[in-house]
Every structure is written in C-alpha cells, then in structure tokens.
Amino acid sequence: MxxxxxxxxxxxxxxxxxxxxxxxxxxxxxxxxxxxxxxxxxxxxxxxxxxxxxxxxxxxxxxxxxxxxxxxxxxxxxxxxxxxxxxxxxxxxxxxxxxxxxxxxxxxxxxxxxxxxxxxxxxxxxxxxxxxxxxxxxxxxxxxxxxxxxxxxxxxxxxxxxxxxRGGRKSNNNGMSAACACGRKIRVSPSVFEAGLIYCGNCGGAFDVDGEPGTRDSxxxxxxxxxxx
Known part of the structure; x- marks a missing residue:
C-alpha cells in the first residue's frame, strides 16, 4: 500500500x-x-x-x-x-x-x-x-x-x-441579467450584484440571477x- x-x-x-x-x-x-x-x-x-x-x-x-x-x-x-x-x-x-x-x-x-x-x-x-x-x-x-x-x-x-x-480584471460592459419573483428583470454589473442584495420596488423581493432563482438543481x-x- x-x-x-x-x-x-x-x-x-x-x-x-x-x-x-x-x-x-x-x-x-x-x-x-x-x-x-x-x-x-x-x-x-x-x-x-x-x-x-x-x-x-x-x-x-x-x-x-x-x-x-x-x-x-x-x-x-x-x-x-x-x-x-x-x-x-x-x-x-x-x-x-x-x-x-x-x-x-x-x-x-x-x-x-x-x-x-x-x-x-x-x-x-x-x-x-x-x-x-x-x-x-x-x-x-x-x-x-x-x-x-x-x-x-x-x-x-x-x-x-x-x-x-487571472491577470488584470476584465470588464463586462453588458453586465448580467437578474430577475425577481414578480418577473421584473434588470441588468447590473457583476461587482454591483456581488456587493449586496438588490430589492425590487414593486414586490420587495430580492433580485437573483435570471433563470436561477428557486431551482432545485442549484x-x-x-x-x-x-x-x-
């Protein structure tokens, strides 16, 4: 062995x-x-x-x-x-x-x-x-x-x-897509998204990665x- x-x-x-x-x-x-x-x-x-x-x-x-x-x-x-x-x-x-x-x-x-x-x-x-x-x-x-x-x-x-x-940090001008439970969607830079929760003014829920929230496979x-x- x-x-x-x-x-x-x-x-x-x-x-x-x-x-x-x-x-x-x-x-x-x-x-x-x-x-x-x-x-x-x-x-x-x-x-x-x-x-x-x-x-x-x-x-x-x-x-x-x-x-x-x-x-x-x-x-x-x-x-x-x-x-x-x-x-x-x-x-x-x-x-x-x-x-x-x-x-x-x-x-x-x-x-x-x-x-x-x-x-x-x-x-x-x-x-x-x-x-x-x-x-x-x-x-x-x-x-x-x-x-x-x-x-x-x-x-x-x-x-x-x-x-x-990684070298230098690469910028992403398009940002990322985020959605809340009521269906609203926004685009936001990854750094802003990671900085803290973003809340929806309509339903009060937090935005999550678009297409990801609530999936059992996460x-x-x-x-x-x-x-x-």
Missing amino acids: TDSDTITGLLVTALESAWAAIRSHHPDVPEVVLTVGSGSTGGSDLTLGHFAPDRWIRGEYELHELFIGGEGLQRGGADVLGTLLHEAGHGVAVTRGIKDTSRQGRWHNDRYRALGEELGLTLVHHPKIGWSVTTVPDKTRELYKEELEELTFALVAYRRREPDR VHTEFMPLSSH
Whole structure:
C-alpha cells in the first residue's frame, strides 16, 4: 500500500463516518455520493464544500453529491466537521423543500441560519454570502467526539491552492441579467450584484440571477472569502 492509498483511505473513511453520524442524529440529512477535489480555481474565493442535489445516477435512482475541497483540509478536524454540518444543513433543506440560498447558492438566508443552528452550528452573518460563516461549538464537538478524533487522525495531507492566473480584471460592459419573483428583470454589473442584495420596488423581493432563482438543481456552497478569515 502506497502513502497516497493510505491518505485517501483514511480521509474518505473518516468523512463518510462523520456523515453517517450526522444522519443518525438528523434523519432528514440525505444519503450522498462523497467527492473530494480542488476547491480553488485561481480566484480569490475558496470552496470548502458543496451540496448538489441529484448529480449522480444509480440505475433508476438519483443521488445527491457532497463535495469537500482538498485545500480546506488544512484547517483541521473541527473545521472540516463544520463543513460537513454546513452541507448537511443544505441537505435538510432539499429534503424539506426549503429555499435556503439564492445567487447560485452563494447567499445563505435566514432559513438556512435556522437549519444550521438545528444541526448544531454557530453561524455568523457575512455581508456578501449571508449566514454562511460557521463554527462548531463545544457542545457539538462533544456530540461528535469520536468522529472528530477520526477526522483529526485522517487529515495528514491537504491540497495546494491553485495559483492566481487571472491577470488584470476584465470588464463586462453588458453586465448580467437578474430577475425577481414578480418577473421584473434588470441588468447590473457583476461587482454591483456581488456587493449586496438588490430589492425590487414593486414586490420587495430580492433580485437573483435570471433563470436561477428557486431551482432545485442549484449547488449550495460553503465559501471562504478572503475577508472572512
């Protein structure tokens, strides 16, 4: 057995064991296909994990995907457990038919906050991604003590972050299309859209990416913006 086999086996076993333990405490957390890979693309944000509904097919069944970013493994067992619990909250939202995010899964609303707290997380509001910044309090660490020890033992390696090859920022004069629930549409620059929610003067709802709001196939993602750590 090579070193890479040992790393992979320990890591996958620990992640799957922790997810099984979370499901045992919270029955609405669904089964998943676990994947581990790159959470960086050379930009400023780092994807720690995501929950993507119905991404895998086994016969006549569709299965959800749980992704864990390899770069985030260096944070240690407690924070990786926090990522698993974070994504489990999105899984519960899918099970219950709750719209807990918008903006292609980036903005985490108050409904997600309630789910995260139900899963045992402490959540902090971030101005760009909502109730997405999570920590694992002592009570939850004690509940998952065995799984946390297994994760800590298994985290012997992490993935190097991709270098930033973007160069100069490219402008987009056409902007992007955003829509609200009442049907109004606007065009806005990506930087303005990412700066904060834009509310409709007719219905009071928030504009979302045109064609994206409310879709069950959206990927719910935990990011690590540069400003959050």
